[in-house]
Amino acid sequence: MHELGIVFHIIRGVEEVGRKNRVKRVSAVTLQLGEVSGVVEHYLQDCWRWAADRSELLKGAQLRVETIPAQTLCESCGEIYPTVAYGKTCPACGSAHTHLLQGSEMLIKEIEVPEENDIPPEPEGTGETQCPVCGRA
């Protein structure tokens, strides 16, 4: 149910990067999602299609998801075990003194930009240096 909000934040993040890199269009966004991040990929994809198509930069862009497996470290015996199978209790020694090493991530890994959309950097000293009120440079 929080997927739509997360999608809006992904779009905002990518749009910021797009502006900085002077990109006109993005064809794909790769996300890294931890196994216990609480995000349902299926819902995320649905929300993505709806929201991305409303963004000029991301219209039609694909969302790719890479899963990061969840691993927990047992502080009592040092065992590293898969979180999804055993939760907070260490399967080796039964201790509850454990913490998640990885698996809660929600990262924007990279974006793909079609090359023909590259625009040359704006020459310096034009446009935005004018005063918006009097028009003087």
Added chain:
Amino acid sequence: MADTTSKVKVIEIKQSVFASNDEQARNLRGELKEKGVFLLNLMSSPGAGKTTTLKQTVKALEGQLRIGVMEADIDSDVDAKAMADTGVKAIQLHTGGMCHLDADMTRQGLEALGTEDVDLAILENVGNLVCPAEFDTGAVKNAMILSVPEGHDKPLKYPLMFSVCDVVLINKTDVMPYFDFDLEKCKEYIRMRNPNAVVIPICAKTGEGIEAWADWLRGQVKTWKS
């Protein structure tokens, strides 16, 4: 299709989905510190008693702190009206279907509320134990209300919510005899998720425990303003 043959360029980003929200939240907190406005983010499930608790809170702090309340809901303005009836400044925020508020929405809310005559601004987040916990609103402290009928095992089911809260109010203590609610177990589960959380049992209907809660708020606002 030109796209299938044309080359693509990959731009590496490697940043958290929440990076820009977290930055906006930090900036907002900085501005609130300068203005001497304490922002509390109040969360709970629907029906846990946020609005009733706030009405009691306003009564307990009357004449001591200037309070402004932002009521966030998907729809309706019943909560904002209920708060305005208590005499405090209150506005309704509509999230447009979203299940939580983020830092940008909170900033817009504060601008609409006006903070120049407010010591304590309270954001009543959308009733939900999942999504509001993920988004830093820019609040100085996070509070949540867990009501007795919801059960003492909620900290196990919604770990993130309990780990981001500075204070947990356990509400509706008057109905404790009718439910299998184990207060000590509940405190233990909260400590498992968050050893630093302050737990205050209250009954918003009878006013029990409200003084302890008001004390906590007074202390926090004082520290923030100093």
